[in-house]
Amino acid sequence: MASNSSNPAGAKVLSLETMNPRVRVMEYAVRGAIPIRAEELTAQLKAQPGSLPFAKVTPCNIGNPQQLKQKPLTFLRQVSALMEYSELLAPERIEQTRALFPEDAIARAQRNLAFVDGAVGAYTQSLGIAEIREDVARFIEKRDGFPASASNICLTAGASGAVERVLDILVSGPEVGVMIPIPQYPLYTATLAHLDAQAVPYYLQEEHDWQLSIADLDRALGEARARGVDVRALVVINPGNPTGGCLTEANIEEVVRFCERERLVLLADEVYQTNIYTETNPFVSFKKVVSRLGSPVELFSFHSISKGMIGECGRRGGYYEAVNIDDQVMGQLLKLASVSLCPNVQGQMAVDIMVNPPQPGDASHAQYTAELDAIYQSMRRRAKKLAEAFNSLPNMSCNDAQGAMYLFPKVELPQAFVDEAAALGQQPDALYCMRMLEATGISVVPGSGFGQVPGTFHFRSTFLPPEELFDDFIAGFKGFHLDFISRYAGSQQ
């Protein structure tokens, strides 16, 4: 039999040359070169304490609150623990269990165990547990004041997999384009590259608190269609990642009308919907606006237990709601879910607690509310403090964080530094962030990982370091930046 001519003997069968080129071209900056270097530095500090100019690495590259000591919500963990080891609910142990767990956590564990006939270790329906999808629908109805149906809800292992699944079903070939914001969360560009589809970028307006400009949507769509791109969908991230902006209801309505007019499916990434730090732009869901307008726009809305004040990133739970989606397409989405069997059960159960928390009168209500509020108030204080710090510095400006877990300050990099980066073959903002990491241990993500107006430079930082360490964190960053600017000051305009 002839040997495979594309793979000469001796070389690996599977190599960078022979592998799927659509995987090779994917980029994902949030876990790119800088966090990899941050891991190396963490290992070095463990092996040789004192060997670096800082005592620890501060991971501000990813919204991962519990990594930075945010405490999990007690009620959620109590219920999970009881479902894990449901022998604690057996008659012979229940008295001892009552000494350790509040009555409503026990009742909730019993209620939710009944959804799965006691078996949290069994596969569930592929779309997720029916009763939890009902709870999600009630949560959406209460949030928006418009009907929602469990049959339109699909539970998922976090929002990322859900976004990938929806983009997958949307992209029928390389001519298909999906409009994405710039800056954007790189899941979108990575997934579109993977699917061999075209990202059609539109710009968020930094000078207007990162609102969407319909004029720029028109421009981006027109240019893409003129190139022959079959633009099918529009992605909005609200509250914004990496921007921290919150869209006004008027802006949301304009976007819905735009999608209606241009026949675009709307993907609303709303995972930060409870991370809102502004009174002027409260969170309004795209579902609510679509419902209020009676719009036929086809909408997928994504939510997650990883963000908000829940912060259960490691549990991998979330859901999407599909609105106005064709019935046969819903069947195809079910099939796609089936191949992955089901999202992990404890992630589903945590979604249930997020959408159906303890109510007034329940034993845990006061504690749950207090824990949630403490996390919220602290995040809000830290967001404000970090934005103020960024705005106090030369060559740096930053919109307030209206929402989400991030700030995306603009940095005016001195020309001498930009030239130095060019000589090294690096993106200037990436080099700036790497220098920051090496000097301070603070790990952030360069703006080039999210996209930015050409010639501008940014980075994304979470404001998640613990409050008691926050002043140190800010001092470390300020020291680096001031030193950096003074070093390159000679080249300033």
Add this chain to the structure above:
Amino acid sequence: MASNSSNPAGAKVLSLETMNPRVRVMEYAVRGAIPIRAEELTAQLKAQPGSLPFAKVTPCNIGNPQQLKQKPLTFLRQVSALMEYSELLAPERIEQTRALFPEDAIARAQRNLAFVDGAVGAYTQSLGIAEIREDVARFIEKRDGFPASASNICLTAGASGAVERVLDILVSGPEVGVMIPIPQYPLYTATLAHLDAQAVPYYLQEEHDWQLSIADLDRALGEARARGVDVRALVVINPGNPTGGCLTEANIEEVVRFCERERLVLLADEVYQTNIYTETNPFVSFKKVVSRLGSPVELFSFHSISKGMIGECGRRGGYYEAVNIDDQVMGQLLKLASVSLCPNVQGQMAVDIMVNPPQPGDASHAQYTAELDAIYQSMRRRAKKLAEAFNSLPNMSCNDAQGAMYLFPKVELPQAFVDEAAALGQQPDALYCMRMLEATGISVVPGSGFGQVPGTFHFRSTFLPPEELFDDFIAGFKGFHLDFISRYAGSQQ
């Protein structure tokens, strides 16, 4: 702006016609028409008890042991519960906790919490927690007697996602082919259809206990290459799904040599490696044979917490080991893992307990071992009993289950029935299984969902119904089949 001509106004933007055709063509029988009908019947029995000729639906279509009342392993659940609600380990509660949990479960929870700095709710490294990957490597070394490295281990959310990821990176274009067994687990055909790659089927030998025939591998490969298919990889499922067969070490060695000679990457789906019910064909890993031969064959081996005696399907945990894989490809696999952030943490923790169970001398050792053995012995008895039942029936023959959780009996369907199915536009085996479901509530998967030699008919049934109900289950099935055969007997040869 011109409206998108491919989507006339009024119709949905996203429809069966406009969606990704590679998703549309996917098939996944394990959760296809029959389980969907089974769910409807379950709902009917709940709403109107007594309205059907059976009292309950018996789901034998999927290896989901805890759905059928298999008890989870106590130690695993105790450790998980303690990690969920780690406040149980706080000094002020530890005494009460000790009354409910054994000392080694407490120690294990403390040990594993330290891996993640106490935060089971945080994202971990994308490849999985480093210490657990070390534990997996030690498990493999002990199993095989050859070195294994944590740097070659990637933790995943079950084996399915891992298989999808590896096939994804292998498939560079529509000319690429992957050899798959027939019958096969439909994840493989579904994923290859999704990737627009070519499934290159080879036949397992039913008459030789489902062993692989190198002659048939040669035939299948030769035919595919003659058609211009760039065959890159070979999938082996051992122990077999749906067949229940276990490969001999000699057969495994032949397969490794074949892959070496023909430059094929080997994908070894070994998720049933502890479900072995034969003395003659003990489980031997492909990794062990590759190591013993010093073979350069590029190998991915998959394992899971869903199967074996663990049976934690709903938790979504697993790993793959990559052997002889190019370093740059390993980097690409890391990138792909990064976009999905990380597998859920409790799934990773359960992998740790699977590969590093309580040891002699530990408080839970006796109980853990006894629970594992009871599940194993019961599965073994049920496998034997079901095979005997199948072999006692007219028009039916079945290999013994040497391994896995399934039997795949051959049914000689009377010609009159085959004609009836043809007239209804249905696969005869699918119609047979649907009749079985409607008559008995037993849900199995038709052989056409896995592939079979043309003109033969099979179905896959788990042997997971609880032992105390097993005789009823067998009686229900026997009654249906005897009635079915006698009804169509007139047409027999």
